[in-house]
Amino acid sequence: xxxxxxxxxxxxxxxxxxxxxxxxxxxxxxxxxxxxxxxxxxxxxxxxxxxxxxxxxxxxxxxxxxxxxxxxxxxxxxxxxxxxxxxxxxxxxxxxxxxxxxxxxxxxxxxxxxxxxxxxxxxxxxxxxxxxxxxxxxxxxxxxxxxxxxxxxxxxxxxxxxxxxxxxxxxxxxxxxxxxxxxxxxxxxxxxxxxxxxxxxxxxxxxxxxxxxxxxxxxxxxxxxxxxxxxxxxxxxxxxxxxxxxxxxxxxxxxxxxxxxxxxxxxxxxxxxxxxxxxxxxxxxxxxxxxxxxxxxxxxxxxxxxxxxxxxxxxxxxxxxxxxxxxxxxxxxxxxxxxxxxxxxxxxxxxxxxx
Ligand code: UD1
Numbered sequence: 001x002x003x004x005x006x007x008x009x010x011x012x013x014x015x016x017x018x019x020x021x022x023x024x025x026x027x028x029x030x031x032x033x034x035x036x037x038x039x040x041x042x043x044x045x046x047x048x049x050x051x052x053x054x055x056x057x058x059x060x061x062x063x064x065x066x067x068x069x070x071x072x073x074x075x076x077x078x079x080x081x082x083x084x085x086x087x088x089x090x091x092x093x094x095x096x097x098x099x100x101x102x103x104x105x106x107x108x109x110x111x112x113x114x115x116x117x118x119x120x121x122x123x124x125x126x127x128x129x130x131x132x133x134x135x136x137x138x139x140x141x142x143x144x145x146x147x148x149x150x151x152x153x154x155x156x157x158x159x160x161x162x163x164x165x166x167x168x169x170x171x172x173x174x175x176x177x178x179x180x181x182x183x184x185x186x187x188x189x190x191x192x193x194x195x196x197x198x199x200x201x202x203x204x205x206x207x208x209x210x211x212x213x214x215x216x217x218x219x220x221x222x223x224x225x226x227x228x229x230x231x232x233x234x235x236x237x238x239x240x241x242x243x244x245x246x247x248x249x250x251x252x253x254x255x256x257x258x259x260x261x262x263x264x265x266x267x268x269x270x271x272x273x274x275x276x277x278x279x280x281x282x283x284x285x286x287x288x289x290x291x292x293x294x295x296x297x298x299x300x301x302x303x304x305x306x307x308x309x310x311x312x313x314x315x316x317x318x319x320x321x322x323x324x325x326x327x328x329x330x331x332x333x334x335x336x337x338x339x340x341x342x343x344x345x346x347x348x349x350x351x352x353x354x355x
Contacts, residue, residue, distance in 0.1 A: 002026045002072045003246065004116075006059060006107065007080030008052075009036035011190040012122065012179055014044055015239040016078060018188070021050035023243055028072050030065065031081065032058040035193055037335040043187045059103035062110060069114040076118035076250055077111060078242055079104065082151070084124075085197055086293065089148035100151035101158070108162060117169040118249045119159070120242055125177045125231075125259070125298060127153045134229075134265065135301035138175070138257045145293050156257065163255040170253045172245035177231035177261030177300050179238050181320035182327035189327030190235075191334025199271060200232070200320075204328035207281040214283055216268050218290035223297060227268035231261035231299035234315035234323070244309040261300025262313040274317050279325040 003020060007013045008029030013036070020027050021044065029041060029052055041052050053072075057064045059081055068074075082100045083089065089096040104121075111117065128136050129143030144150040156173050163169045180200035182189030195211070196202045205211040219226035241260045266274075272283050305311045 001075045002028055004028045004030065004068070004072070004074045004077045005080065006030050006077065007036070007082065007122070009033060009038055009040050009054075010080055011036075012176070012235060012238060013080040014040035014188050015183060015235045016080070016242045017041065017052060018044045018048055018183060019236070019239045019243055020246075021048040021052070028053045028055070028068065028074065030055045030057040030059070030068055032056065035083070037191065039335040040188050040191075047183070047185055047187060059107050060099070062106050065106065065110045066113070069110055069116070074114065074116050076120070076246060077107065077116065078120040078122075078246065079107060080122045082122065084148060086146050086148050087197065089151070090146055093147040096147045096151055100148075101154055104155050104158065108159075112166075117166070118246075119169070119171045120245045120249060121155065121159060121171060121173050123156055123173045123175045123257070124149070124152050125175050125261070125300065127156060127175060128298075130295050131298060134297045134299050135263060136259065136298065137301040138259060138304055160255050163253075167253055169255070170249040171255040172249050173255065173257040174241060174245055175257060175259050176238060177233050177259070177298070179235045180232050181234035181236065181315065181323040183236060184323055184326075186323070186326035186330040189324065189331065189334070191331070191336070199230075199268060200324050203272065203275050203283055204324050206283050207275070207279055207325065208328050208332045210332065212284070214272065214285040215288045216272075216285050217288060217294060219287045220290075221296040223267055225267050225269045228294055229265035229267050229297040229299065231263065231265055232271065232317055232320055233261050233313050234320045236323075237262075237313035237315050241305065241309070241311045241313075244305075244311040248309055256308070258305040258309060259300040259302050260305060260311075260313075261302050262316075263300055263302045265297055265299035266317055271317065271321070275321040275325065278318055278322045279329075281325075
């Protein structure tokens, strides 16, 4: 059974590809490589002894996407492709709306044309906006505080309209909390472009000497130590959640949203201390002003995913920190400096190349 993975070369995408191959799915990846590298896929192939068919293709390029569907018997799509930097989305909103929303519209339209109506969508806990309480369940009111968040929210609504219009569709909306960690091999992981916006890649880059002090955004929140609380989830647990969601959409119809989190909240200082403990590196930090738009506490009620998908996260923050550190210390520059080698087993079908 062939599964199309959009954005499969990225952080969560590559970890999901690995688990899909391990579970014997045949996968096709489309990615425009705007924030990723084929090196991740090459390493997934090495780790699994498997084969990935890769197309450098932008979802906005409908003609190329149609060609991909013509060449394969695609049964379902896992859709990761999208831009995700909150600050950047405020500066260039039109680019975010066009890329994320139009990209998804094109994808769904092509899926419909080929009668592929099974979709797992990469949403985010950001759709809960500023939650009134924690833990957050899927029935909480939805809102957005920035264009990035609004693209996720709008796409969720578009996908719900699609299911209403044609009940043959089956869609899972996966609302991720804070994905960190890396595959235990230390061969694949998160490799952000430029200075990381998110906590864990910032910490690992401080530890490896690429960045100076960590800035902790606020120590006056109403939390145990005053720093923000988040639900950090190991990327391998998250990847396994996609497999469970895929199994469900393949067997059912309709649309459902699921929180993918651990249900446990940890403060920034707890994360720093745990990272220091497992890495034996000191993370110097400064306490600075709160970051605009941040909430005090955000963690999931993940019981719906447990009940309906049979999924729970099993990895704790020590393992997350250990794996993030193994990845970063083995790859101080991430995937940078690695270019595609023709020795790789990745089948390159360059049907569209963006310059
Ligand atoms: C952020 C985004 C969210 C997005 C998610 C994707 C914002 C406001 N939110 O979530 O929309 O879906 O990433 O991964 O950008 N922190 C520091 N110093 C840092 C970085 C972070 O103290 O250098 C703190 C933050 O204040 C927060 C916690 O660490 O309390 C986690 O931050 P981060 O990793 O950026 O995730 P979110 O803000 O939860």
